[in-house]
Amino acid sequence: MSNAFIGQILHVNLTSGAISTENLNPQWARQTLGGAGLATRYLLELTSPGIDPLGAENVLIFMTGALTGTPSASASRYSVVAKSPQTGYWGQSNSGGYFGPALKWSGFDGVIFEGVSPEPVYLLILDGKAELRKASHLWGLTVPECDDRLQSEVGRPVTVACIGPGGENLVRYAAIMNNKNRAAGRTGMGAVMGSKRLKAIACGGNRHISLHNAEAFMRVTQRQREFMDESILKIGFDAFGTNMIADMVNVRGGYPTNNWQSGTFEGIENVNAQAMTDQVLVEGVRCFACPVACGRGTEIRSGKWKGAHGEGPEYETADTLGAMCGVDDLNAITMANYRCNEFGLDTISTGAAIAFAMECYQKGILNHDNTGGIALEFGDADLVVDLVEKIAKREGIGDLLAEGTLRIAERLGSGSEHFAMHVKGLELPAYDPRAAKITGLGYVTASRGGDHMNGYIQGPTFIDMPFLIVEDSTIRNPFVVDPQEARILIDMENALNVLDALGGCKFMGVLVSADEIVDLVQAATGWDFSLDEFHKCGDRLQTMARAYNAREGMRREQDILPERLMSDPLPDGPGEGMVLDRASLERMKDTYYEMRGWDVVSGLPTPTKLHELDLDYLIPQLWDNYSG
Numbered sequence: 001m002s003n004a005f006i007g008q009i010l011h012v013n014l015t016s017g018a019i020s021t022e023n024l025n026p027q028w029a030r031q032t033l034g035g036a037g038l039a040t041r042y043l044l045e046l047t048s049p050g051i052d053p054l055g056a057e058n059v060l061i062f063m064t065g066a067l068t069g070t071p072s073a074s075a076s077r078y079s080v081v082a083k084s085p086q087t088g089y090w091g092q093s094n095s096g097g098y099f100g101p102a103l104k105w106s107g108f109d110g111v112i113f114e115g116v117s118p119e120p121v122y123l124l125i126l127d128g129k130a131e132l133r134k135a136s137h138l139w140g141l142t143v144p145e146c147d148d149r150l151q152s153e154v155g156r157p158v159t160v161a162c163i164g165p166g167g168e169n170l171v172r173y174a175a176i177m178n179n180k181n182r183a184a185g186r187t188g189m190g191a192v193m194g195s196k197r198l199k200a201i202a203c204g205g206n207r208h209i210s211l212h213n214a215e216a217f218m219r220v221t222q223r224q225r226e227f228m229d230e231s232i233l234k235i236g237f238d239a240f241g242t243n244m245i246a247d248m249v250n251v252r253g254g255y256p257t258n259n260w261q262s263g264t265f266e267g268i269e270n271v272n273a274q275a276m277t278d279q280v281l282v283e284g285v286r287c288f289a290c291p292v293a294c295g296r297g298t299e300i301r302s303g304k305w306k307g308a309h310g311e312g313p314e315y316e317t318a319d320t321l322g323a324m325c326g327v328d329d330l331n332a333i334t335m336a337n338y339r340c341n342e343f344g345l346d347t348i349s350t351g352a353a354i355a356f357a358m359e360c361y362q363k364g365i366l367n368h369d370n371t372g373g374i375a376l377e378f379g380d381a382d383l384v385v386d387l388v389e390k391i392a393k394r395e396g397i398g399d400l401l402a403e404g405t406l407r408i409a410e411r412l413g414s415g416s417e418h419f420a421m422h423v424k425g426l427e428l429p430a431y432d433p434r435a436a437k438i439t440g441l442g443y444v445t446a447s448r449g450g451d452h453m454n455g456y457i458q459g460p461t462f463i464d465m466p467f468l469i470v471e472d473s474t475i476r477n478p479f480v481v482d483p484q485e486a487r488i489l490i491d492m493e494n495a496l497n498v499l500d501a502l503g504g505c506k507f508m509g510v511l512v513s514a515d516e517i518v519d520l521v522q523a524a525t526g527w528d529f530s531l532d533e534f535h536k537c538g539d540r541l542q543t544m545a546r547a548y549n550a551r552e553g554m555r556r557e558q559d560i561l562p563e564r565l566m567s568d569p570l571p572d573g574p575g576e577g578m579v580l581d582r583a584s585l586e587r588m589k590d591t592y593y594e595m596r597g598w599d600v601v602s603g604l605p606t607p608t609k610l611h612e613l614d615l616d617y618l619i620p621q622l623w624d625n626y627s628g
């Protein structure tokens, strides 16, 4: 097998309990670089269109990247891929911490779960050997309880990824948590794990990752680290975490408040980075091999939750569990974050679903009779904390909220769809595209729905953060629609796809150039990997996910924003009076599809494009029965 990879994929059939191994397909590894890309290749291969995401036919794939577990900066990450129970499309989530390296060091590049176990189980992988163990005694435990129990039960240190009650109860936005506080949060991968009655994976081992040219690899790594040590990003992230951008987004009028009824938040000074540092920060927390410590180790020092400690909140969480719900009580936001981690819920979707329900209550669509007597008022900080557990356990109104914004709106109707803030069922994160138009295009073209991380175009727009990984990331005037900026979004998506697949953190896209990534891949694998291949690979990864979605019926029409963003003007801030109107969005989409080589009418990747990207096997799947 190539250097950098272990060369082994583990297959676990949960229905029968059979475990087998497969040699990693070297062609697939080269074409995808591992991670989400390789997992998507398996997803396309192993599943048929139209399956139930929570049924036995779905697969759940944990995959590390070519660089995961090596000493290169931030090589900490793994991806989880399955059909999403939240969107019905491509489900993918990515997490740092230490689980990705631990999985690789235990002897496998990835694990593919099929079927449904008749009883709760966990997978134990130690030194290249895997076994399924009963987990009835773990079912119902929170994430930290499960992790602690496994540490003592296995009898040697293991690194754990598990679900909490949220995943067990099939909350559609349940997360998979690793190292207790790190989340593969988005698109409901925890619910898929729960549907398979798989409580946890625990791994341990010291398998060596061989590198083609270790000396050259360490030279590039060292050069990168020296550069990063001097960078503003590192200094800012170390001091303030990702929440350092809260003031910047707020001042630009894009900080979603009261379920996106406003783009500026009066209580920003109570929840911004300085407030976090003053009130709850204990120390910065870093993932494996990362020179930056953007995680927030925190403790609540006063009030009813005094003494509670854990990690977070980061930027998205501080907004979605805070301003989006009208809450400026940092202790409550921090506590709600801890509860999401303990119960295994995605913080973005949790906060956004609560915020949506609050607006439904404000407008009388929800009332005392159908909330079980709960007054879902904006600004009720204690309520936000309490609702997290109710959602995870599907208690009372929590059962409805556990379905996510799309389905809540479908059930309630009465015009609530207008302000249901999701794209394709995935709740939007904390950047309002009315105040930065290109970010709206990013939301509708993102492979997993309302997602900011696919191309993180929010970086160059809201915070003027240039990304070295692309040639040009300059957004001239975020308030103005410029369809030609689709080129920047595409370049960002492609480059960050590569980082993701390799197992690196997308934040490193600010600090490393594509040339340096090429050097690293060459040194690690021994491939004659080129800059052209870097670009082609990023394009291929985006197109593969699009093809999966197209197979599930996604078309151009589904690439659409919530009606509020297209027709309700921002009431305040520098973007006051602005929308991202439908006609402008459609113009941007035209340019985006053309630049991508996708069919402008349907939004499907064209046969020519699929052939160009060595994805010929997808042509009949997408086009044989296409009827327009």
Ligand code: SF4
Binding pocket: 074, 076, 096, 097, 285, 286, 287, 290, 291, 292, 293, 294, 295, 505, 506, 507
């Ligand atoms: S930048 Fe932050 S999230 Fe990314 S790998 Fe480093 S510590 Fe983890």
